[in-house]
Amino acid sequence: MKRKLVALFMAMALIGSAVAPVLLSVGSARVAAAGDPVGKTIEYLKGRQQTDGGFGEPGRDSSNQLTGWVVCAIAAAGEDPSSWRVTGKSPLDYLSSHAGDWTTLGDLERSCLAVCSAGADPRSFGGRNLVAEISAQIKSDGHLGDMINDHCWGLIALSAAGEPIPEGCRNWLVSMQNIDGGFSFAPESASDPDDTGAAMQALKAAGEAPGGNAMERAAFFLRFCQSSDGGFCWQSNSSNVASTAWAVQGLSAAGEDPDSTAWSKSGKTPLDFLRDMQQADGHIRYSDASDSNPAWMTAEAVPALLKKPYPLSSEPEAQNGEVPSDSSDSSDSSQATTTADAPADSSWDSFAEDALFTFPAEPPGEEVAPEVVADREPKRSSDSSGAGSSGSPDDSGNLFAMGAPGVNSGNGNTGGNVPLFLIICGAFITVLGLITLGLSKKRHSRQY
Template sequence: MAAVAAGEDPRTWVKNGNSTIDYLRSMNDEILAKGGTADIARTILTLVAVGEDPRTFSGTDYVTELKSRVKPDGQVGDHVYTTIWTIIALASVGEDTGASVRWLMAQQNADGGFPWTPGAESDPDDTGAALEALAAAGISHDAAAVQNALAYLKGMQQESGGFHYGGTSASNSASDSWVIQGIVAAGDNPAGWRVGEMSVVDHLVGLQNPDGSFRYTAYVTDSPCRMTASAVPALLGRPYPILPSSAVQPSPVAAAPGVTIAAATATPASTPIPATTDIGERTVTVTDDFGEIVTIRGIPQRIVSLAPSNTEILYALGLGDRVVSVTDYCNYPPEALDKPKVGGYSTINIEKVIAAEPDLVLATFGNTEDAVDRLRTFGMTVVSLNPLTINDVLRDVELVGATTGQEERAAACVEDLQARIQAVTDKTEALVEKPSVAHVVWYDPIWVSGGETFQDEVITMAGGTNTFNSIGGWGIVGLEEFITTDPEYIFVSSGTGMGDGGYDIVYNYFMNEPRMQRLDAVRNGHVYVVDADIISRGSPRIVDALEEVAGDLHPDLFDTGTPTATPTVQSPGFGVVPLAFAFLAVLLIRVKR
């Protein structure tokens, strides 16, 4: 769609004799078998952009397929974003979208923004996309829903001129692009949306690399092809749907003349020197999970955690009072919710990390190599964790203990976790019959945990057999394939931060989807909810997940009451605060986009 918006013909983009349209044609069967609602809608939009008929492409009627997913009240799928994509796609082929538009407008929050799923917090990305959907459906620019959405976006613009997805994450090119397209769709000029001298257009242009691609944030290069494909239509003033005729005379939105866009890789004007701690003569050298050799002098007193799993390890070792900042997703233990925030995983706000003046930054794989390298160039002491197995988690507990001077407490924590693991495996290893198990991360489309994942290891140690072990990592399974496989037990991930009633959102799909009633697990009451936080994070609570799954699979072998909770050492001065909603795990955010 970006190519068409720029006046290019994707049919002429050929490599090894195949064009991008040839590739799409080759993926036809897989899109139908495994594609979620948003995938079907985006396929329609792509075909419309290149002048193909989505009702007959490769013998497939994508329009009828998408319309079959529209519910009587107009909602499509179970979310706001799936309905947004559907409205844009169906409007592009002249289909009636009235019911879906009415449903969408009813989801608008009191602040004027739109959420990704009903009841969740508003965010700029989905609000920008909603404005595109309303415009595609013919809603007037003067409509209250449109004006309220614009007012929300105005209030969300950052000091940089750009936009971010939410929380304290850094402004990024994806959010900029969604907002710019939404502003244009609503009849306004994004070049006039500025904070000081910087407009959202200026900010987006400032994220372009010398090779023409776009970075995700000022310090992070993430999915440059996707970021570029998002930025091109936005800068050309082309909201979705992009029709073939719209590519003839693009109307680019311009950066304000005379505005100097600061280089995104420039060092901040004032770079505080990280606080140093000189407690005794202690010096320790450790090797982190990426092979980086790091020397720590003294005992760190100001720690920034860049992942929920890291935060949980720190608190398990009684280091909560030394944690000065965490990510938007750090929601356990409850005390962590009150800590200052420094962004998300791949949207770490470097300036906020620097301002926290840490003497130790505990990073993780999801922060991206770019961000970690940037922190090190600012003189930060960074130790990165990347546990891939439960044993890796235990080693990381010891690593954090050695890094922070808590070796004894780390050893005690690991000893306790090992004893709990053995208490489970002593009973399950000798089992002759081990039921087939599927762990489902998401459902539109169906994402499952395959081999070489925490979930696969938990299933195996708990006395089950992962039905989809042959899939490396996490992968999409078609609906019919899942039904045919018919696992005896199904564990579904859920968690907070998913809107009203969102904790059971995947579970409800399995229990209410008519086609799933054919599954033995559904008929026999063997569909279980497991908190995504405990089964997906490389923290001590992965053992909580093991005990819970083992109890569900083999209640005759285990006490099926409340699993033993991984202890958290309370830090002085911190009280227990109520649990608040947190954002989705990174995986789910990526899935929906």
Template sequence: MSWQLASFLIVGLVLAIGWLAYERTRPSARMAAVVAIMAALAALGRDAFAALPDVKPITAMTLVVGYALGPLPGFTVGALGMLVSNFMLGQGPYTPWQMAAWGMVGLGGAVLGRLSRRRLGRVPLALACAASALAAKEVMNVYTWTLGASHTPAAFLAVAGQAVSYDVTDTVASFLFGLAFAPELARVLARMRVRMTVTWVPAAAEPQPGDALSGGTARRSLGAACSLLLVAAAATLALGGQRASGARAPMSREVAFLAGAQNADGGFGGARGQSSSELYSGWAAIGLAAAGRDPLTVRRGGHSVLDALRGEAASLQGAGDLERTILALHACGVSVHSLPGGDPISRLMHFRAGDGSFGHLSNLTAFAVFALRAAGYSSSNPTVRGAASWLRRQQNADGGFGFGGRGGGSDVDDTAAVLQALVDAGARGPAIGRASAFLVRSQNPDGGYPQQAGGESNAQSTAWAIQGLIAARRDPRTVTREGGRSPLAFLATLLGPDGSVRYSRTGSQTPVWVTAQALTALAGKPLPIAPVRGHVAATVTARAAPAAVARRRAVAPRSRPRGGAVAAGTAPRAGQRVNRLARSIGALLGSVLAPMLR
């Protein structure tokens, strides 16, 4: 067998294994679409720089895809990018080698992401792009070496020496491309990954009409039915017949789920068992505080979430990371100025533009208002007022706001965030009403909210909408469409048996993040979330939402309370006692009557 044939068989085997592995994972249609788009962009990027030999962005793009999305997407983007780009640049026997080499760049990016927990900064990522380009070029040198008559180490060194100028050019170019866009692309892809990861859980089998119930099952079913009737009657008497479309039991299950998901370093990952991340740790602290649980009292291995936040301070890169961490520190009840690496408020101010915005983005500017208010800045502070003034000018014709500026598509999440920020900044006028009306119009018939109009309802967008409505002094329990559920009642349908809140009816990705954010809405508390005072966790129910609305109506807008816990009143306590009594009576009636009805 010749060297050329043997080498081609090896390369073909590598490509076959990579694609077979990718197909066996059965990626979702949305993830496959993202991979296809990134492969197309990588190919176009390579073709666009055809006039500059060895100056190509494909290495940096492939490495970042692997770094952010994982090994199989990274491998596929690298291999397909080379294959497709060669339709313009020219196909040849080198194409499979290029596909394998840049596919391995994607694999290397995935390994780098796992080892670094995706916390690398701009320069380390750029250096990784340069190293990957050099490694891929050496693979191509091996290809050239296989074509020669001599296959000795000296012959390989001769081939590598002749290509050194091209290799250095590609290495330097890849470093510069990585320096230019690697962190930003990694963040965008990471957001896509967490949004589109879906975990399918088989539904429990439903009993068929002809199935017989066992005696224990019949007693429990009849007992539950009796309990339900008695509880409903007791609730009607205790609450004066008031309809509670979004009322729920205390949020102890959700809080217990978050506490159980804590890692040994005190931080939180997207799900139980996943590595801690500043993103998830920050939201977990905010959610716990909203539910009335002091985040500092939730510990694992002697560490609290505050330890994790301080340990992850070095990974903070942009304004969004700083803003979220400031809100988490505030929720923990500690100074927002104390963080390794410098005062986060001072670092955040470096992102303030001359027009009053932060990064010229509505999302970052709204969170900057939350962070500044958490740091003690008053609503009359010039920086806060300037940010609010810029935000008002970004409102779209439909009353909503987008992630960027005016003219971009409006979405529920950013509209609700800006609405809260405007109220936090003491803003008044038609902008508040128009944004609130946009949220009301965006509700789906199932009671929930999509991120974009017409999309599937999800827990996080629904939580944002609830907070925005409360900020605008709207009772979320009264917001329904065609007599359907309220957004609070929709959230209740996503509560899982383990206490987590599912992202949607078809997806359960990042349950820690989703549950934490849902807690802020169920507690009826707009951002920023105030710390728990006295380390006493108040009993908080979904009734806190209308209570918060009533409390806000009783004060001037500029002195709005900032998320104080709502203690359970006499009626809820009485209702709980009646609830326990009704369950006992229902169980007794079920045990007595079930034998008669079998």
């Protein structure tokens, strides 16, 4: 009996040693404070507007990409982007003057979404018809662009412009759903929470019912991507704001309430994680460990905090059969003081200019994401955009290793908490097997 107890204690200790690091991994970025999280993000973003009307990260010039996302955030918060002026110039003035710089499909999609969110005309903006240019890239099979990511944001942009979405476009997207319920950046790649959230928004834009099969499967996948802090992660066990924001918007598009107990993990919801990442000056950091691209992360978090998917609607999103309360209600947030106005590392300049729809990479010295050419797009070796590199692919050479929950992506990182769960289960079963074997040998020794 004594030996049995000793073996049992050994098994418990082994499991405890596996769980302890997770419980101790709470970042130091969280210091309790109270206030209106959305109001503070808007005040922070106002401070990032430049004299040309556009927006830039601390220490950087304005960029098309960041300005487009901030315009969407301003509109989501119920403000008029055209009224935000510095030296008489608004964000729309900046975008219009740089419309000739939009050379990729991603540029057109993001800019169309921003223009529509601001209430401007996407069919005549900066001398371009954004709707016609996007629609021209729809193929005969319904696929828009080259990647699933292109397709999703194309549907969202066209819907924002009031264009009817062809049935073939919706059917093509549904056919790209992986067996685990998630979606990936490119066909035949592992699912990730970011693109799953984007696909859910695109499905809603294309007319998919919130309770439809595709939506429910996608929401089921996101449950396995959620971390114990309430947030969502990509290629890591550490949640980040970018992944969480798009996952929240996707869940909202599916009629889920991401701030409800149904999406609470260890007492934390996805919106709790976003609020926990807000700092004293109003900006939202990328993760516990990183404060890269504060303006970009703040802009991405605003519609998520308001539970508003793209394209933006004047009507509140119905969630589980109910209409949510006014999104302007304040709630507690956890914040800490940070020096957000410190100039960014110069090696990030090219990344800031080329970011559009890709996973955000980490600054030098921290966890590195794949090479990027857009906000969440892993750089392809055949890419001809000339975008700067901010990371490297995994050692296997697979540029699309997305790190789905429970799947090692080749660089030692995994997404979600499924791998940890499997390790714990495996260790427990192994110890029980050893105990059983020991007891069996003891019985046989007594028989002979």
